[in-house]
Amino acid sequence: MSAGGGNRLISVQPDELKFQIELEKQSFCDLKVANNTEHHVAFKVKTTSPKKYFVRPNTGVVQPWDSCIIRVTLQAQREYPADMHCKDKFLLQSTIVPPNTDVDELPSDAFNKESGRTIEECKLKVIYMFPNSAMGNPEDEKNSQNSTQAVQRLKDERDMAIRQTHQLQQELGMLKRRKYRKGDPGFSFTFAIFVGIIGIMAGFLLNLTLSSPGTE
Numbered sequence: 001m002s003a004g005g006g007n008r009l010i011s012v013q014p015d016e017l018k019f020q021i022e023l024e025k026q027s028f029c030d031l032k033v034a035n036n037t038e039h040h041v042a043f044k045v046k047t048t049s050p051k052k053y054f055v056r057p058n059t060g061v062v063q064p065w066d067s068c069i070i071r072v073t074l075q076a077q078r079e080y081p082a083d084m085h086c087k088d089k090f091l092l093q094s095t096i097v098p099p100n101t102d103v104d105e106l107p108s109d110a111f112n113k114e115s116g117r118t119i120e121e122c123k124l125k126v127i128y129m130f131p132n133s134a135m136g137n138p139e140d141e142k143n144s145q146n147s148t149q150a151v152q153r154l155k156d157e158r159d160m161a162i163r164q165t166h167q168l169q170q171e172l173g174m175l176k177r178r179k180y181r182k183g184d185p186g187f188s189f190t191f192a193i194f195v196g197i198i199g200i201m202a203g204f205l206l207n208l209t210l211s212s213p214g215t216e
Contacts, residue, residue, distance in 0.1 A: 010036060030072075044111045056070070086127065092122040
């Protein structure tokens with residue numbers, strides 16, 4: 001049986017063991033085993049690679065409607081598995097035992113099908129993953145870096161547009177003051193043309209500023 005609800009005696013969550021692999025570091029995964037019955041249920045954890053994993057507890061008794069946590073620890077690895085593929089598997093066996101049975105009192109054939117006992121089995125596969133903070137997708141990292149550079153470039157252009165707009169506004173104010181000091185009528189026409197050009201440039205730069213990210 002799988003770890004889903006089809007298991008009559010117990011349920012196991014999650015339904016697969018996921019380990020984040022970091023070289024020279026242990027990794028662990030916790031399993032929650034829940035007793036779905038009014039009986040005392042004993043369990044035992046087996047694996048196809050017992051030297052690679054440390055399971056505690058690997059055997060136990062769960063009281064009626066109760067649950068327990070099993071921690072499976074993957075020993076430190078010296079190199080990454082090929083293609084991060086793992087063929088290891090786990091088997092969790094369960095069976096009903098008499099009330100108040102202690103784990104040390106379980107008979108040696110408690111999980112032996114040939115003993116005539118009803119044994120339920122839950123199979124779990126193993127999945128290896130890279131840590132979230134390390135060895136991410138290179139393409140994702142490249143796209144993220146490009147996006148950051150593009151945003152920074154837009155911010156720089158925005159700041160430059162703001163400075164140029166302020167400078168043009170200052171020059172416009174200075175020209176206005178100069179116009180009032182001069183009484184030459186011919187100067188008014190030239191001044192009007194120049195002021196119009198500056199106004200158009202200032203409006204364009206201001207629109208660019210308002211449309212840039214981070215100005216809202």
